[in-house]
Each structure stands twice: as structure tokens, then as C-alpha cells.
Amino acid sequence: MSELASTKPKASRAASLFDLRWIIALLFGVYGVVVTVMGIGFTTQADLDKAAGINVNLWTGIPMLVVAILFALWAQLRPVQIPAEQPLEDASSES
């Protein structure tokens, strides 16, 4: 690829950096569980009246859990590939 990248001794830096997808999965996993539980167990009539009858926590919590699962699956199925020590061409490692 470029003069700059090929002179760097650590070409595998992209891989040594943690995978952001797991962090997002963790965040939305925690948020999803908490908010869904709030929706199922702790929704008052006042909460429902505020939103004209919608259980906001429940209907937001479930999509959050889905997002968490999708990111976890993506990270699991397509892990970050460690680029070769000598970069051949710059196009090898899309995550």
C-alpha cells in the first residue's frame, strides 16, 4: 500500500486493537436486559398514560437485545483478520 504503512513495524495493529463490535453488543445487551425487565415488571399506569398506552421500555428493550445479538453474531462469524506482517496490497482485511 503506502510508504507510511509498510515502514511501520507493527502491521497487525488493527487486530491488536480490541473489537468494537463486542463492546456494542455488551452495551446493548445490558441496556436491553435492564429496559426489558423494567418494561415487564415495573411499568406503572402513569408510564403507560405518558405514552398513550405503549409500554416503551418493553418495545425498546427487545430491539436492543436483537441489536446486541446481531453485533455479537457479526463479531463471532467474521472475526477481525490479522493482516500479514508484510502488507501485500491494502485490500485484504475488511471486517
Add this chain to the structure above:
Amino acid sequence: MHVHVMAAANLRLNAAPIDYVLIAVYFALVLGIGLMARRSVSNSLDFFLSGRSMPAWVTGLAFMSANLGATEIFGMTANGAEYGLPTVHYYWIGAVPAMVFLGLVMMPFYYGSRVRSVPEFMLRRFGKAAHLVNGISFAVAQVLIAGINLYALATVVNLLLGWPIWLSIVIAAAIVLAYTALGGLSAAIYNEVMQFFVIVAMLLPITFVGLHKVGGWSGLVDKIQHANTNPANNAAAQLSSWPGSNITGIHSSVLSVLGIVFGLGFVLSFGYWTTNFAEVQRALSAKNMSAARRTPLIAAYPKTLIVLAIVIPGMIAALPQIAPELASYKANIIANPNYNGGNVTFNNTIELLIRDLLPNGMLGVAIAGLIAAFMAGMASNVSSFNTVFTYDIWQTYVVKNRPDRYYLSVGRLITIVGCVIAIGTAFIASDYNNIMNYLQSLFAFFNAPLFATFILGMFWKRMTPAAGWVGLVLGTLSAFTIDRLVAYGVIPLSGQGPSFVAAIVAFVVDIVASVIVTMFTQPRPAAELTGLVWSLTPRDELRKAEVGADAAWYRKPMLLGGVVLLLALVLNIVFW
């Protein structure tokens, strides 16, 4: 619009312990990202440009998020509440075409020339005078804007949680400092991506619940027609995006459309998105040319769609059925533009929606999202400030030719200095209640001429170094002159029209001045301009990275750019 962010007792939200827990979880992850990103920083390029290692989806979402700060969340929901649908022009006419242009036309020059910042591109193309003008004004603008973001953040914390302003400012600055000084741009970018998802998790429920509560789209239209009868800003103007006279303040329909298309769409937005280093830096951190070009293109998709989850909630909030105090404020300010009563303004739109629509649980997520937006806004200011200061000012003019390790230390140190200055500028900001508007204009003055110089310099090889800096200086001065003429009432303009007009004038003056100066000065030899000027750069050099996985059809920049333009066009027609 006016930015009063006064603490009003009725805006206090009833945050429960569970909400604090959700906010704490977010902060723990933000700091954790800073700590983990630190391990990957071993030289200055790692710190300032993430070692040019980021995949396109990460840089793309960060590109969009870096702009999703205080002005966007407060300002655009406020615009939605005040003006209604014409607000979409900031996205579909403004941002999206500019982002596509950046990805398709300009990114090959930025990324291909291996510059580390936008001012450095100026140095290569026009030499030291233009470089210094650009570098210093950018650094100053960034610490000022960081202060605005910090102040906005502190007022939100103050409103929502009741902490004193000064304490909120210091704590917020300390957290941003912790993760940007540790992890550099990687930490800032990763947090911006995480922030993007939390913001969406805040905006979508508000939009859907709000629409449900007013009876869907037809219910919304019905209630707006009922509530807005004053001809000064009536329901018809708020419910159709063109000609947008209420937002430009230009009564003639033709001139209003011209103002939107050329002022906002062409000069202001192209200037902002294509030359603002806080944005371009995200693309420069991408791992290869293909990913760099796709960065703004990928960002354009969420940008095209998110406006619906910003403008519609704004329109809903100003209805008497949702937030009566905002509805009465709106009726009063339309009847009397100098109205100053009541204890809410359009800038409280998002807080009112959070208060009135979300139960505990989602409340915590929404507060985390708001805080995240302002922290990320400040982090993008600080992380672009430290790069320009270290590379373009310190390394180029002050202390030259030291080992890389030295500049990494300077970068960390100047990050701390930047945050401390931002605390100072945050207190300056707290003295003004419309400084955001003011700074937005300043920013436009600076970006419109910069865009003119860039575009001319990229396509006209004869343009001389002297023309580079003269155009910038005269363009900025002429925009400033327009601003003063409007302020003293010589030019009768209101709404957001003045900044559109100032941008057009600055652009034209810059072009004319550059052409005239070029006629009388010496151009640089063509050999020095390869990779910097369109006609002197071989076509295959611009596209060299489209091989291997990047050759996949869904990663073609042309296709990505074309589809998102089409999407913006279709939405424009749907919401005509």
C-alpha cells in the same frame, strides 16, 4: 433560533436509581475504551490518526457522529419545532451531496497525498502562508467550539441531574480528557460509534411514541394545521419543505430556493463537510484508500435517514397536546419575534420530549445518549485540535526534527492543555445566550472561503501560492463584513438567511481574488503538484485500492454515492 439553556425547575427529570445505573454503565464503557485503546498507541500516527487502521463502517459512523453534537441535537430539534419540514434541507440538500462529493472527488487527494491534516494539504499545495493562516484559525475555532460543547453538556447535566454548572463542566472535561489523552483518536472514534447507537436508541422511541400519541402522520398534520394559523409562519410553510421561506427569512420564493440551494447546499455545506478537519480526520484514519473514500459515503446513509427522527419529534414537541409550554412559546414568538417570556425555548425541545414521553429505564438511556453526544462533540474538537497543533504548528514551525516519540508526548500534553482551555471557553460561553448561533456563523465564514480555495486549487493547476492565502483572508473578511451589515440592519435579513448569504459572498470573493492574484504571481512547477491537482494526477493513482475485497460491487464508491443521492432525492420528493 436562540440558545437559552437556562435551568428551569420544570425541566428536572425524575431520574430513578436504575437510570443512574444505566448512565454509569455508559461511562464505565467510555473510560474502558480509552484504557484499551491506549495499548494500541505506540507512535504519533497511532495517536493522531489511529495508525490508519480503521475499517470503513467504523470511520463512517464516527464521521457522522463527530457532527452529532450539541448544535445538531439541540439545534435541529429546535429547528423542527420552530420551522417544521424545511429543516430537512440541512440534510438532503446540505449534508448528503457534500458528503458524496468528499468521498468521490476529494478523498483521493486527501488520502492519496498522505497528508496528516487538512492544513498540511494547504502546505503542500500553497506553501507556508496559507498553511499558517489555516492551521491557526482552525486550532482557535476548535477550542472555542469545544468550550461550547462542554457548556452545553454541563447545562444538560445541570438540568437533568441537578449538579452545579461548574462541577458538571470540570467532571465532563476530565472524562473527555481521560479517554482522548490515553487512547488518542482511536478512543475518540470508538466512542463516537458507540454514541451513534445510543443516540439512535434515544431518538427512535421518541419518534414512534410521539407519532402514536398525536395519531400518526395524519394526526400530526391535522394538529399542526390547527395550532399554526399565524401567517408569519403558518402551517403550510411548516408542512412543506419548499420554498422554505420561514427558515431562510427570505420572502421571495425564488430567492429563498436559491439561498437554500447555493448558500446552504453548495457553499456552506460543501465548505463544512469537505474542509473541516474534525470530519476529514475520521476518513484519514481509515485503513486504505477504498475505506477512506467510503467513510463519508457510509456516513451519508444514516445522515439521510436520521433527520426524520430529529425533525418529526421537533414538530411534535411544539404541539399543545404534547408540551403546552413550548406550544405557547411558539405562538408568542411567531406573533412577536422579540418575545422573551416563559421558561422554555425551542432549545429545550429534546428535554421536553424526554420528560414527557419516556418512562424510567429508557430515561436513563436517553440521558446517557445526550451526554454522549456532547462528550463526543468535544472529543472530536479536542482530537482534531491536538493533531493540527502538534503536526502543523509545533512540528512545522516551532520544534522541528525531533524523534516521533517526542511528538507523541507533545500530543498528549497539548490534549490536556486543550481541555483546560476548553473549560475556560466554556465559562466564556456561559456568559452568552446566543453564542452557538454566533459561532456557527464564524465557522461558516471560515469554511466557505476555505472550500473556494480548495476547489480552485484542486482543479486549476496555475493557481499560485499567493492566491491561496489572499483568497482565504479576503473571503473571510467579506463574510465578516456581511455579518456586521446584517447586525447593524443595513441588510434586511432574518432567520438563518444571513449565514447563507455571507457564505455565498465569501465564496465568490475568494474565487475572484484568487483568480486576480494568480494573474500577477508565479505558479508552482507542475512536478510539485502531482497528487494535489486533478489534471496532474494520473487516474489510476486515484483509484489504486479497488482490488481484492474492495472490488466487491457493494464497496464501489460510485455505487454507494449514487444510491444515497437517489435516496435523498426520493425523500425530498416525498416530503415536498
